[in-house]
Amino acid sequence: MARKRPTAVVPRITVQSVEAELKKTEYSKALSLAARLVESEPSDSHLACYTRTLTLCVDGYLRQGKVKSATETIRLAELFAQSHASQRPAVAATLARCGEFDKALGLADVPATRMHIADLCMRRxxxxxxxxxxxxxxxxxxxxFRDYEAGRDDMVRDALGKLGLTSSFLSWKLLLRGLQAYAVNDISRAIENWQRLPADGLAAQLAAPLRCRIDPDFRRSLPANRATEFDRATENVFSGGLAGELREIQTHTGRDQDLTPIWKPVASLLPKLRAVQPSCVPRLASALYHLIVRQGRPADLESYRRQFPSPHDDPKFDRLRALACESTGEDDFAVEYWIAYEQWLATTPAGWPPDLLARARAIVLQRIGRLIEDLNIADQAPAELRRAMAKMLGEPLEPSNFGNPDDYYRKSLVLAPDRSEAACLLFDRMMRSQRWAAAERVATDFLAQQPDELDLLERLMDALREQGRSVERLAIAKRAAAVNPMDAEIEHELIQAYLATARWYLFQGDTDSCERILVEAGPMREVRNPAAFGSLRAILARCRKQPAEAEVLESQLLERPGLGPAAALYLSVLGQLARLKPAQRKPAEQRLRNTLANAQPTASEALGLLTAIAEMDFERMDFRGRATLDKKILAMVERSVNSDANESEFEFVLRTLMNRKNHKTVSTMAARLATRFPKSPVFPLFELQASVLKSPGRRPTGTMLGKLSLARRLAEACDRPDRSEILDAIKKIQAALDPFGGRFLFGGPFGRDPYDGDDD
Amino acid sequence: MANPYAVLGLPPDADDAAVRSRYLQLAREFPPEQHPEKFAAVRAAYDKLKDLDSRAEYRLFGGADDETIDELIDSVIRSGPIRRITLNELFRMAGVSGR
Structure with missing residues (x-):
């Protein structure tokens, strides 16, 4: 049996398909489709569609200059209208618009036809x-119109009065009335007149750009691009052409664009701007000044100088050059220009109130100090890197010759003694170079004048902690907490300061002072770190020869769920540092050994131990057997990977290990946890970071890159609340991975500061 | 963002007290509930001038956002006088050929 051939599917012709062809300006195709549409079904809508197509084709052909095609289409329209009476007014309108007045009126002598004739007369x-x-x-x-343009409004009114309601020029009467209202800023009357204009008339078309400016409803009814076109069209008329010239300049001011082409239009615009809107000249100068800072070249500065006077705040353009050099990373030149600018400021130029001038100089001096610090960054690089750089450059690395940043910060402080920024920068520099006494002097001098300056109080607190000066640290912490009692970080610092001070007294053998500090800290603060405070109280009792009380305290601590391992650690270490007798220390040490030998520790026990040892790190507590203890703690933490803790508990453990730079342990644990929690993006990320930080400077391997893309895939698929943070961290790592080798610079998985230092 | 001195209507040597007093006056005049945009502009200007440090920073490094070509265009259009638009200009603006 012969197989039936499939019938070809002929697309059905619709009004929409005609419209689509018109949109593509395929006029002959549109006409042919519209004609077939009428042929298939001569409904009212199809007839209207054909008429509309004829009209639009005539207009389109005329726009394209295809007069012959337009004439043929008009002929077609006429023939069509003769056989379809309902379409005659529309065709007559088209004929009227094309200047065929007699034929138009012959076809349909109606007001609309006459309006189109009137419109063409006005147009011609x-x-x-x-x-x-x-x-x-x-x-x-x-x-x-002549009277209106000459401002003779009374004569306009008289003339328009002669036009009756049946006049074919009624729409022009409305247009003129609207224009008169607009000229005297009577916006509502202008809108009212223009709203009455017939939409298909020429008057409405002419009023549209102005109406778009003042009639929000009309503006909203327009497509966005049409409204923008109207804005552009009107702005030139209203600005006397200035807006157009400014737009021409603007086209060359996109980010990173070369500014060379703007200077010619600027030169042509300036005389007009000076004549018409002189107040805009300094504003244009300011805009161009900042453009040069952002993306200019030296030649642009020369062009600027030819057009504009020097700005009174920067007569030699030193500030402009300094800022421009900073934006291109030429910090050494920037320093030179800033120094020159500061010297100019030091001449007390006019127009600067004295206090503002001193402040400005202080800010510039501080900026110079910062730039010099950045230039001297090579000084801070490790010796090995300095040697490698010197070898590569073929000459030894020399520090910049602009002097010592300290001097600039000091001068800045002299000019603005209440500005904390310079004091902080100076303090930080001194701390970095371990000039403790000098740093402390900077802070105390500043705080003598500004006792509530938290930035300095916090820095001083840190410095005193580094030096183990607990009593003074506590005094500063109390001052800081008094300034801002609601600050959680300061409160945490205060608790640590109480703890450190109480311990210090205990280790000095001053048990009364230790007790006094603990009482002063109060139970509300002790509760924030029960293992540390509780064990301190127990050891205090032992030092005071109150073994019974010590045992009660110890057993209370050790029995509290999750607190046992941390308490065991504290009791053992504090006992040693408080110089208890070996017999008194023995039970605590045995307890710690048992704890560390636990084959199946839970994640919370591991975390407790880690937090305790991290607190000891922070407080720089040094004791015998520290290194061995650290190894045993890490081994125990590693064993906790088998416990039944959840994902977030393990994350917390790994984050604490990362903070302690225990990269090897992180790497091992993260690899196992990645298998155990295959949907978590965090563990591959930890593993990658730890392996990179274990060997800084190593080239990224395929495995590393694979882990990175795995982490990204998992992060994209997960619905964790911190998903975007994880993705940001991954992006940061990807950006930091240097395909040509070199150090990886990035922080922890949640945007922490870059880790830098030794591995465990 | 316009020049903050212009927004607050203050001379360049205005001190802390003058800036604060003018800000409070304008904030009363343009409460945020009724004039959110105007209040936001006043507030932003106040933040740039509120103390000596801010004013010095603004004088040294500010201004980059104050004057853009866009704002200049806006300004030249707005500050053009209200005037009679001729019939020829109407044709030009509407992009209609003929006259």
Whole structure:
């Protein structure tokens, strides 16, 4: 049996398909489709579609200059209208718009046809060929426009009064009335007149750009690009052409664009701007000044100088050059220009109130100090890196010759003694180079004048902790807490300071002072770190020869769920540092040994131990057997990977290990946890970071890159609340991975500061 | 963002007290509930000038956002006088050929 061939699917012709062809300006195709549409079903909508197509094709052909095609289409329209009476007014309108007045009126002598004839007369500025009565009204409207333009509003009113309600120029009367209202800023009357204009008339078309400026409803009804076109069209008229010239300049000011092409239009614009809107000249100068800072070249500065006077705040353009050099990373030149600018400021230029001038100089001096610090960054690099850089450059690395940043910070402080920024920078520099006494002097001098300056109080607190000066640290912490009692970080620092001070007294053998500090800290603060405070109280009792009380305290501590391992650690270490007798220390040490030998520790026990040892790190507590203890703790933490803790508990453990730079342990644990929690993006990320930080400077391997893309895939698929933070961290790592080798610079998985230092 | 001195209507040597007093006056005049945009502009200007440090920073490094070509265009259009638009200009603006 012969197989039936599939019938070809012929697309059905619809009004939409005609519209689509018109949109593509495929006029002959649109006409052919519209004709077939009428042929298939001569409904009212199809007839209207054909008429509309004829009209749009005539307009389109005329726009394209295809007069012959337009004429043929008009002929087609005429024939069509003769056989379809309902379409005659629409076709007549088209004929009227094309200047075929007699044919149009012959087809449909209706007001709309006459309006289109009137419109064409106005457009052509002549009325030849128009019916006699239209010619008379045309003359009235022309005269009215002349009077309006000359400001003779009374004569306009008189003239328009002659146009009756049946006049074919009624829409022009409305347009003129609207224009008159607009000229005297009577916006509502202008809108009212223009709202009455017939939408298909020329007057409405002419009023549209102005109406778009003042009639929000009309503006909203327009497509966005049409409204923008109208804005552009009107702005030039309203600015006397200035807006157009400014736009021409603007086209060359995009980010990173070369500014060379702007100077010619600027030169041509300036005389007009000076004449018409002189107040805009300094504003243009300011805009161009900042453009040069952002993306200019030296030649642009020369062009600027030819057009504009020097700014009174920067007469030699030193500030401009300094800022421009900073933006291109030429810090050494930037320093030179800033120094020159500061010297100019030091000459007490006019227009600067004295206090503002001193402050500005202080800010510039501080900026110079910062830039010099950045230039001297090579000084801070490790010796090995300095040697490698010197070898590569073929000469030894020399520090910059701009002097010592300290001096700039000091000068800045002299000029603005209440600005904490310079004091902080100076303090930080001194701390970095371990000039403790000098740093302390900077802080105390500043705090003598500004006792509530938290930035300095916090820095001083840190410095005193580093030096183990607990009593003074506590005094500063109390001052800081008094300034801002609601600050959680300061409160935490205060608790640590109480703890450290109480311990210090205990280790000095001053048990009364230790007790006093603990009482002062109060139970509310002790509760924040029960293992540390509780064990301290137990050891205090032992030092005071109160073994029974010590045992009660110890057993209370050790029995509290999750606190046991940390308490065992504290009791053992504090006992040693408080110089208890070996017999008194023995039970605590045995307890710690048992704890560390636990084959199946839980994640919370591991975390407790880690937190305790991290606190000891922070407080720089040094004791015998520290290194061995550290190894045993890490081994125990590693064993906790088998416990039944959840994902977030392990994350917390790994984060604490990362903070302690225990990269090897992190690497081992993260690899196992990644298998155990295959949907978590965090563990591959930890593993990658730890392995990179274990061997800084190593080239990224395929395995590392694989882990990175795995972490990204998992992060994208997960619905964790911190998903975006993880993705940001991954992006940061990807950006930091240097395919040509070199150090990886990035922080922890949640945007912490870069880790830098030794591995465990 | 316009020049903050212009927004607050203050001379360049205005001190802390003058800036604060003017800010409070404008904040009363343009409460945020009724004039959110104007209040935001006043507040932003106040933040740039509120103390000596801010004013010095603004004088040294500010201004980059104050004057953009866009704002200049806006300004030249706005500050153009309200005037009679001629019929020829109407044709030009509407992009209609003929006259």
């Amino acid at each position: 500025n002549r009325a030849d060929g128009a019916p006699t009565e239209l010619k008379a009204d045309f003359a009235i409207v022309q005269a009215a």
